[in-house]
Amino acid sequence: xxxxxxxxxxxxxxxxxxxxxxxxxxxxxxxxxxxxxxxxxxxxxxxxxxxxxxxxxxxxxxxxxxxxxxxxxxxxxxxxxxxxxxxxxxxxxxxxxxxxxxxxxxxxxxxxxxxxxxxxxxxxxxxxxxxxxxxxxxxxxxxxxxxxxxxxxx
Amino acid sequence: xxxxxxxxxxxxxxxxxxxxxxxxxxxxxxxxxxxxxxxxxxxxxxxxxxxxxxxxxxxxxxxxxxxxxxxxxxxxxxxxxxxxxxxxxxxxxxxxxxxxxxxxxxxxxxxxxxxxxxxxxxxxxxxxxxxxxxxxxxxxxxxxxxxxxxxxxxxxxxxxxxxxxxxxxxxxxxxxxxxxxxxxxxxxxxxxxxxxxxxxxxxxxxxxxxxxxxxxxxxxxxxxxxxxxxxxxxxxxxxxxxxxxxxxxxxxxxxxxxxxxxxxxxxxxxxxxxxxxxxxxxxxxxxxxxxxxxxxxxxxxxxxxxxxxxxxxxxxxxxxxxxxxxxxxxxxxxxxxxxxxxxxxxxxxxxxxxxxxxxxxxxxxxxxxxxxxxxxxxxxxxxxxxxxxxxxxxxxxxxxxxxxxxxxxxxxxxxxxxxxxxxxxxxxxxxxxxxxxxxxxxxxxxxxxxxxxxxxxxxxxxxxxxxxxxxxxxxxxxxxxxxxxxxxxxxxxxx
Numbered sequence: 001x002x003x004x005x006x007x008x009x010x011x012x013x014x015x016x017x018x019x020x021x022x023x024x025x026x027x028x029x030x031x032x033x034x035x036x037x038x039x040x041x042x043x044x045x046x047x048x049x050x051x052x053x054x055x056x057x058x059x060x061x062x063x064x065x066x067x068x069x070x071x072x073x074x075x076x077x078x079x080x081x082x083x084x085x086x087x088x089x090x091x092x093x094x095x096x097x098x099x100x101x102x103x104x105x106x107x108x109x110x111x112x113x114x115x116x117x118x119x120x121x122x123x124x125x126x127x128x129x130x131x132x133x134x135x136x137x138x139x140x141x142x143x144x145x146x147x148x149x150x151x152x153x154x
Numbered sequence: 155x156x157x158x159x160x161x162x163x164x165x166x167x168x169x170x171x172x173x174x175x176x177x178x179x180x181x182x183x184x185x186x187x188x189x190x191x192x193x194x195x196x197x198x199x200x201x202x203x204x205x206x207x208x209x210x211x212x213x214x215x216x217x218x219x220x221x222x223x224x225x226x227x228x229x230x231x232x233x234x235x236x237x238x239x240x241x242x243x244x245x246x247x248x249x250x251x252x253x254x255x256x257x258x259x260x261x262x263x264x265x266x267x268x269x270x271x272x273x274x275x276x277x278x279x280x281x282x283x284x285x286x287x288x289x290x291x292x293x294x295x296x297x298x299x300x301x302x303x304x305x306x307x308x309x310x311x312x313x314x315x316x317x318x319x320x321x322x323x324x325x326x327x328x329x330x331x332x333x334x335x336x337x338x339x340x341x342x343x344x345x346x347x348x349x350x351x352x353x354x355x356x357x358x359x360x361x362x363x364x365x366x367x368x369x370x371x372x373x374x375x376x377x378x379x380x381x382x383x384x385x386x387x388x389x390x391x392x393x394x395x396x397x398x399x400x401x402x403x404x405x406x407x408x409x410x411x412x413x414x415x416x417x418x419x420x421x422x423x424x425x426x427x428x429x430x431x432x433x434x435x436x437x438x439x440x441x442x443x444x445x446x447x448x449x450x451x452x453x454x455x456x457x458x459x460x461x462x463x464x465x466x467x468x469x470x471x472x473x474x475x476x477x478x479x480x481x482x483x484x485x486x487x488x489x490x491x492x493x494x495x496x497x498x499x500x501x502x503x504x505x506x507x508x509x510x511x512x513x514x515x516x517x518x519x520x521x522x523x524x525x526x527x528x529x530x531x532x533x534x535x536x537x538x539x540x541x542x543x544x545x546x547x548x549x550x551x552x553x554x555x556x557x558x559x560x561x562x563x564x565x566x567x568x569x570x571x572x573x574x575x576x577x578x579x580x581x582x583x584x585x586x587x588x589x590x591x592x593x594x595x596x597x598x599x600x601x602x603x604x605x606x607x608x609x610x611x612x613x614x615x616x617x618x619x620x621x622x623x624x625x626x627x628x629x630x631x632x633x634x635x636x637x638x639x640x641x642x643x644x645x646x647x648x649x
């Protein structure tokens with residue numbers, strides 16, 4: 001418990017207030033259950049729980065030592081770059097696949113992920129990304145007849 | 155007899171391979187640390203969506219049972235439980251492997267798991283239809299109360315912090331409110347965006363929260379950890395002697411019943427069952443000091459109990475429509491996705507599905523026994539699969555799965571967004587299982603509440619007029635209080 005809990009609880013409190021305010025746009029209905037009832041109940045509950053988390057966070061912050069802070073910093077620096085890379089790669093994949101289709105977009109996606117997961121053997125990266133793409137294509141498209149994204153650029 | 159028809163259905167050459175694939179997939183998924191039964195079920199969904207409903211459920215059952223058993227393999231070989239329910243198996247399984255008795259430990263784990271699963275399937279066959287018969291009398295107000303009870307399971311799957319678990323549960327309920335309101339049809343929180351009007355499809359949400367977030371966590375572990383542990387034990391003498399087996403069965407059978415009973419109780423699950431069985435076995439042992447140092451009973455008892463929960467957890471799931479733990483919550487989502495709403499009506503309206511489930515659960519456990527014994531020497535090889543190959547493939551599979559249900563690129567993006575949300579949640583101590591419970595049970599709760607209020611012309615007191623409903627409210631309060639009591643020592647310890 002500490003700083004992270006305080007930040008998260010503040011975000012959650014703001015989120016619950018926004019949700020509550022947004023429910024005023026919903027039509028009000030007197031018979032049975034109004035569309036506002038459930039979201040309002042959820043937002044109020046979320047607000048109360050976030051307030052409890054905020055208190056717990058404030059109580060815990062005093063125990064957060066400087067050694068722990070240094071460790072966290074080192075841990076974050078090494079990690080954040082690769083995490084952002086993998087998330088960006090995944091986001092680009094979801095954008096590109098709509099245009100160039102599954103067969104062209106997937107090998108670079110798998111290869112990129114393999115590199116991020118510390119695979120260094122080039123032959124393995126190329127071979128496996130291509131083989132997996134083809135095998136998944138056969139499995140989805142031919143065996144189970146499941147649709148997959150197609151080339152739509154032209 | 156109807157059950158024989160169920161067996162004939164599952165054993166048909168066009169259905170049996172799916173059960174076999176489900177069990178094999180489940181064992182592999184369970185054995186690999188980082189992949190749980192929930193992830194396995196989610197990855198299976200895109201494929202089974204296009205299968206016949208009964209075959210799809212049978213395959214799901216195979217995956218469910220196989221994954222619980224598979225967790226014991228890595229627990230024994232590399233001291234890392236493949237699934238949380240195999241945590242107790244590590245205590246004696248790994249010391250046995252270190253003594254060079256890995257084969258015997260896996261062999262006993264296989265026999266105990268299969269026995270636990272078979273006993274619990276018999277209990278499922280007898281208890282579930284009776285419970286469903288009672289539940290058939292429920293009206294919307296009783297159903298609403300039952301779903302409230304279902305939601306209290308959030309508290310028990312909250313992990314270390316009850317507050318964080320409840321926040322996660324309410325976050326799940328919030329996600330479920332996006333899209334058309336079940337009572338009035340008004341599009342909530344959609345901001346005139348057509349994709350938001352239909353709400354968030356369950357499958358991409360599940361893929362994101364469980365599978366994609368896990369990939370991010372695995373990447374993190376890959377960067378931070380020095381080197382992965384690989385099994386190097388030789389697997390020999392898999393089967394115990396008849397005399398030893400006879401001695402072990404005096405533990406396996408009661409542990410199986412204990413696991414089944416715990417599985418039936420919503421909010422418990424395989425981990426609790428395994429540790430309870432382990433403690434009981436130690437308590438009744440003539441040589442309790444040998445536990446933790448490689449006592450074979452310390453493998454048999456938890457394995458019989460955790461696989462015993464599989465049939466037990468299916469009892470409330472099938473007959474009442476409420477999940478017992480995180481894995482069965484995902485199972486509930488999976489069943490709803492393939493067009494089956496578990497609950498008492500399932501027994502009346504779709505008896506053709508029920509019997510293949512019973513037969514499938516039974517045969518899945520028989521397959522665990524056969525596959526476990528025959529392929530025991532392959533397990534170390536499965537555990538040697540490098541992360542750099544496994545997780546990129548799973549990542550691609552996740553996106554294809556998210557796309558496949560609605561042929562929607564938007565769903566791929568939703569899976570990624572929920573993957574990031576799931577990762578942030580898990581890194582900050584928020585469990586993701588309560589989100590799933592909220593997403594799945596939320597719409598049902600709101601729907602039943604709406605129906606009850608429409609029938610009662612908006613009179614809210616109708617919710618408290620039925621004695622059955624009051625019974626569920628009372629046990630909901632007890633369930634919450636119990637979770638709170640369980641949390642208190644953890645809270646005091648962290649202070």
